[in-house]
Amino acid sequence: MQTKRSIFTNRWLPYVLLAPQLIITLIFFIWPASQAVTSSFERQDPFGFRTTFVWFENYTRVLSDPSYANALWNTAVFAFGVVAVSMGFALLLAVCVDRAIRTARLYTTLLVWPYAVAPVVAGVLWWFLFNPTIGLLPYILEGFGYDWNHRVSGGQAMALIVIASAWKQISYNFLFFVAGLQSVPASLSEAASIDGAGPFKRFWTIIFPLLSPTTFFLMIININYVMFESFGTIDATTSGGPGQSTTTLVYKVYVDGVAGLNIGSSSAQSVLLMGIVIFLTFIQFRYVERRVNY
Amino acid sequence: MHKFTAKAGLAALAVTLSSSVAFAQTEISWWHSMGGELGERVNQIAEDFNAGQDDYVVTPSYRGEYEETMVNTIAAFRAGEQPTIVQIYEVGTGTMMAAEGAVYPVYELMEEYGNDFDPSNFLPVVTGYYTDTNGNMLSMPFNSSTPILYYNKDVFEEAGLDPETAPTTWAEAEEMSRQIVESGAANCGMAITYTATWIGSENFSALHNLPYGTMENGFGGLGTEFTFNNETVARFWDDLARWQDEGIFVYGGPAGGSDNAPAFYSGECAIYMGSSASRAGVLANTDFEVGFGMLPYYDDVDGAPQNSIIGGATLWVLQGHSDEEYAATAAFFDYLSSAEVQAEWHQGTGYLPITQAAYELSQEQGYYEENPGADIAIEQINLNEPTENSKGLRFGNMPQFRMVMDEELQSVLAGDKTGQEALDSAVERGNQILRDFEAANS
Numbered sequence: 001m002q003t004k005r006s007i008f009t010n011r012w013l014p015y016v017l018l019a020p021q022l023i024i025t026l027i028f029f030i031w032p033a034s035q036a037v038t039s040s041f042e043r044q045d046p047f048g049f050r051t052t053f054v055w056f057e058n059y060t061r062v063l064s065d066p067s068y069a070n071a072l073w074n075t076a077v078f079a080f081g082v083v084a085v086s087m088g089f090a091l092l093l094a095v096c097v098d099r100a101i102r103t104a105r106l107y108t109t110l111l112v113w114p115y116a117v118a119p120v121v122a123g124v125l126w127w128f129l130f131n132p133t134i135g136l137l138p139y140i141l142e143g144f145g146y147d148w149n150h151r152v153s154g155g156q157a158m159a160l161i162v163i164a165s166a167w168k169q170i171s172y173n174f175l176f177f178v179a180g181l182q183s184v185p186a187s188l189s190e191a192a193s194i195d196g197a198g199p200f201k202r203f204w205t206i207i208f209p210l211l212s213p214t215t216f217f218l219m220i221i222n223i224n225y226v227m228f229e230s231f232g233t234i235d236a237t238t239s240g241g242p243g244q245s246t247t248t249l250v251y252k253v254y255v256d257g258v259a260g261l262n263i264g265s266s267s268a269q270s271v272l273l274m275g276i277v278i279f280l281t282f283i284q285f286r287y288v289e290r291r292v293n294y
Numbered sequence: 295m296h297k298f299t300a301k302a303g304l305a306a307l308a309v310t311l312s313s314s315v316a317f318a319q320t321e322i323s324w325w326h327s328m329g330g331e332l333g334e335r336v337n338q339i340a341e342d343f344n345a346g347q348d349d350y351v352v353t354p355s356y357r358g359e360y361e362e363t364m365v366n367t368i369a370a371f372r373a374g375e376q377p378t379i380v381q382i383y384e385v386g387t388g389t390m391m392a393a394e395g396a397v398y399p400v401y402e403l404m405e406e407y408g409n410d411f412d413p414s415n416f417l418p419v420v421t422g423y424y425t426d427t428n429g430n431m432l433s434m435p436f437n438s439s440t441p442i443l444y445y446n447k448d449v450f451e452e453a454g455l456d457p458e459t460a461p462t463t464w465a466e467a468e469e470m471s472r473q474i475v476e477s478g479a480a481n482c483g484m485a486i487t488y489t490a491t492w493i494g495s496e497n498f499s500a501l502h503n504l505p506y507g508t509m510e511n512g513f514g515g516l517g518t519e520f521t522f523n524n525e526t527v528a529r530f531w532d533d534l535a536r537w538q539d540e541g542i543f544v545y546g547g548p549a550g551g552s553d554n555a556p557a558f559y560s561g562e563c564a565i566y567m568g569s570s571a572s573r574a575g576v577l578a579n580t581d582f583e584v585g586f587g588m589l590p591y592y593d594d595v596d597g598a599p600q601n602s603i604i605g606g607a608t609l610w611v612l613q614g615h616s617d618e619e620y621a622a623t624a625a626f627f628d629y630l631s632s633a634e635v636q637a638e639w640h641q642g643t644g645y646l647p648i649t650q651a652a653y654e655l656s657q658e659q660g661y662y663e664e665n666p667g668a669d670i671a672i673e674q675i676n677l678n679e680p681t682e683n684s685k686g687l688r689f690g691n692m693p694q695f696r697m698v699m700d701e702e703l704q705s706v707l708a709g710d711k712t713g714q715e716a717l718d719s720a721v722e723r724g725n726q727i728l729r730d731f732e733a734a735n736s
Contacts, residue, residue, distance in 0.1 A: 242705075242708060259365070
């Protein structure tokens, strides 16, 4: 690890320069997070008149609640689905664009567009396409004899939120994969090709391992996306239903805190969620990173 | 001399300034959840009130759906930015009543600032929902409705049914729906809003004179427990699943079910059960003949039909405002409960007339003769003297509980549970929610 040391002549200048970022972090991240930690130990009525310190009651109740275990499982399925679909498709598209010579730029521009769409809008879009009553896709599926109604079928609802969330994330992943592919020296695969390796062999033995830093980075980003930012999409498409089959951890934090006004339980859940994400990131850096070639 | 006039001028100016301060209009904010056409009517009411006198200005502002308005209000209250008047839906009543420090009870407000305000002018079925155990009115009735049945007369005729006869029992509703679907007159029979909650269990229980919870459905105190897991409700939920499989009922989603109204408007479903306040929307969005009826019931259940219960919202006054603002609020409530304003609101929207006077005025104006079906809601809510089981519900954390109900019904419709299993589980989960509420509020 390289270290660079800059010398500031003014003693205060570095602090002044850091101040805006520090203040924003304090006000918008540290302070609310500390509030969440505090209220996770309390029981409070919605208006905040009566506050009782209840130690770990909120935690023990959340952890013994079968619907929390259900949300945990949903989150795992959802995370796996979104990461696999969005990174798989992004890689496929990136490889295709990398081979296209004249139109690469045009494709890149077009493929980035979905990223500009807000999660809720993406949700509404897919909600329309898959709407059991007025949607286009259920109508087409019916032609094939497949009955689509994600209002009743939990599996279909999960598929819907995976598609809607992954679709938006493909653009982001795609950009990084394109950049990653461009940094793979052409000479390596040319050499392999002279040695008689076919395109698939070249991809899996040369290009894919060299892409691993990008893949690793995207995995962390995507898991964070799934954990936190997928809220808007879920709210707009399935609202966590049917029967909690698409209630993920972050959506449950919202349902219990905002709709159910149970602030204590909701805070405890958000603290747990924070813990889970920290733990996952730690595991990834500790074990997965070792296998990554930089 | 010049100096004198200048002084006099200054004095005069000072007097005008101070008097203009004294006569400054008191402005009060009114948060509500009336979107679209209803929102325009709310704005009209406020505008008319503002134009009718010079002292007060009411500023309505739309804050999203009922649930959002309630959450926003609570957040605003915690930040000290609460409005003077807020419209809260009936399921939020338990939470608001328990929030004693946040709410300025309407009966106290009107005693202090009101002008001959008489709570007995209001329809008892409406006020009963919003009074405390001592009979004091805690919030101002505004928009109350009750679910009724709408049907597509054209489709009925095409299916060979009598277009002038609405189904009265569930057996009839099932039979007619089957005939409609089999004859190809429409793709589905029934669309039911609030399938699991307001219509499918709450009004269902009231109509069949079945208890929803202990302690007079929660009116008796915070220690109440849910008891709606009886065989009649279970039978209804099982029937819903069966009807869905047969294609004569289509589930429109949780809560109100956003797919229900479009399904009826487009002619996809022939029967629609929804709020009486949907009347304006139904008439505006359909180009076929619409018939009206009461909610169906099981005729083999003793005591059915009893009477239906209300939904909708009332206006709550919040603490933390000045005397002038409360005087303005009282004046506005006086205006709002006048027979003319109420009759116009009732006729324009399909909400119930909430005062006896407004109902009588509408009769005098010949409204019910000109608009057949408009009085069905009033008849249904006054069908019988309300019993302990049919005067309403009062449970804390009701919004959260209703989500549980939606989830449980969904698992019945998905074939994962029987009606009885789902209701048993809903009662168990619901009671946990009630205990949380009790613990947080005592």
